[in-house]
Amino acid sequence: MSKRLLARVAALTTGAALAAGAVVAVASPALAAPLGTVNLSQTSGLVTDSPMFASAVTSAPCPTGFGEESALRIGPAETGPFTNLTPSLGGGGYDKAPVTANPNRSFQLALGSAPANGRWWVVVECFSLLEGRHPDRFVTEIVVAGNQWRVPVVEATxxxxxxxxxxxxxxxxxxxxxxxxxxxxxxxxxxxxxxxxxxxxxxxxxxxxxxxxxxxxxxxxxxxxxxxxxxxxxxGASTSAAASLVVNGPAGGVSKVETITADVDPGAFTLDVAQPPAVELLGGQVGGTATGALKQATITDLRGTNAGWDVTGQLTDFTGAGNIPAGNLTWTPSAAKASGSGAVSAGTPANLGDTRTLCSSAAGSSAGTFTCDAGLSLSIPDSVPPGAYTATLTLTLV
Structure with missing residues (x-):
């Protein structure tokens, strides 16, 4: 009998149910956005310098639950593959403080040959013993020209x-x-x-x-x-100071002016959830992990105020043959702009034991239409009996 976790959403709520069985199939999530940057101890050097640089420090700790191991790597920008600049870092605790790594080889030695000219990424990756590598990375871009590399610096114009x-x-x-x-x-x-x-x-x-x-x-x-x-x-981009120009009309011409007015009413401020409103978490083995993805939420802000907004989620405990605390479900939010002049930010990966932010838009730049998603991972205790479990997630736009 297969085991899976099934979540249902009604209106702006999301629920989940667990059926009997076994076998998990989890697709690798796509790269949503960098976790932050990698601060290098120097901003340029030779591709043959060993080590390539003295040290690298991430701008923040690894996401919660992905601090068992870490790796400092380098590879072609965006596409990879990425190879080690230092042996993998063990010992844990990398989700408690920024990661510090000290390379023990040159750029060229890490690749096995001289790097091609162009854009490269220095990355730090975070690992969980249960879930493997986090889908996102800490990233700093460098540029290679000949036998030299440098961190690009934007020159003002x-x-x-x-x-x-x-x-x-x-x-x-x-x-x-x-x-x-x-x-x-x-x-x-x-x-x-x-x-x-x-x-x-x-x-x-x-x-x-x-x-x-x-x-x-x-x-x-x-x-x-x-x-x-x-x-x-x-x-960098730049704009000139204004220059004035006076253009005279044709000789003997006559000019008249008209005043044009328009009444503009406020538009929609809505939160919609993709239909059908059901989320399926795969896995469901006692003592294991079930994974899935939140149904996409779409936020439209056409109020004309640019006042900003937040979408938060609040989860109940999973109930059924036993009880699974809400805090056992972790989400990893992502967000994108579909249209408009505003911008959107994804919330921080976190467990749902308390009210958490899925996505938000700051005051001054919240106009437009945006989509918010999240990967879901439920840690199933080894002490709960098999059976059907259900929880309700309420999404709120404020």
């Missing part, structure tokens, strides 16, 4: 704008806009703007970008140039 001919000009006159970007080695594009309206875009070459237009309408205008770098890891 400045952009200035010149307008020719000077004001006033007659409507239809070709106007040349020249943006100067410093440092001159910063590649990218410049968008020329009349207020918030785009006049066009030009590539930067040798530190300058030029656009000529004869379509600027009559009026007094504020013009700006906005630089977007081709390599945001090396150069």
């Amino acid at each position: 400045t952009t200035s704008l010149a307008v020719s001919p000077a004001s006033p000009v007659e409507a239809g006159t070709p106007v040349t806009l020249t943006a100067t970007v410093a440092p001159s080695g910063a590649a990218g594009t410049v968008e020329f703007l009349r207020g918030t309206n785009s006049l066009g875009t030009a590539a930067v070459s040798g530190g300058t970008a030029t656009l000529t237009t004869s379509t600027i309408p009559a009026g007094s205008w504020s013009l700006t140039a906005r630089f977007t770098p081709a390599d945001p890891g090396s150069f």
Whole structure:
């Protein structure tokens, strides 16, 4: 007889039920977001330096429950694979304090050959004896050029704008806009703007970008140039100070103005759960672990206030033939923006023995539509009798 854990959600609540049987099949979760950064003792060096650097320290401890072992590794950015810069770190406690690791080999020795030019990641991975490697990592990017590596530093840029001919000009006159970007080695594009309206875009070459237009309408205008770098890891964006331009209308022309108003009502502020509202946790063996994924929650904030919001979860104990405390269920939240101008942050991985945050959006940047998910892992005590167990998880948007 197979054993599994079945969770059901009604409206904005989630429940779970355990049936008899045995055998667990758990797919590897996808990388959601870095756990944090790896602070290196130096920011550049040679790929043959041994050790590559003296020490590396993570920006935070490993997630709770994933502190039995840790590993400092290096590999191609995003894709991997990652190889050891030091033997695996044992002894436990890596979920109590930031991880410190000391490499004992060079970058080149770790790979077995000279690294290719381009982007690489130095990562720290966290392990649980029961659940293996945590799906996310601490990450710091480095760049390799020849036999040298370095942590990329974003260099600030400045952009200035010149307008020719000077004001006033007659409507239809070709106007040349020249943006100067410093440092001159910063590649990218410049968008020329009349207020918030785009006049066009030009590539930067040798530190300058030029656009000529004869379509600027009559009026007094504020013009700006906005630089977007081709390599945001090396150069920052910048916007010029405003330059004024007065364009006269045709001789003998007559101008009239109209006032346009619009009433704007507040939009939706909602929390929806993917249907059908049921979560299935696989595993269910006494003394083992059952895993699954929360049904996706969708948050829409079109109130027009950018006031911020939080989605929290509160779980009851699992009841059935026995009792499994709510704190035995752990979630690992993830979040993404579907649309809009705001931003969303996933909650911290934690057990659900108390009210926990699934995702949130800070005041000033909460407008839009967002999705929130979580991986679920239930630790089943070795003393509970087999049978059906049910719990209810209530998600609340405030």
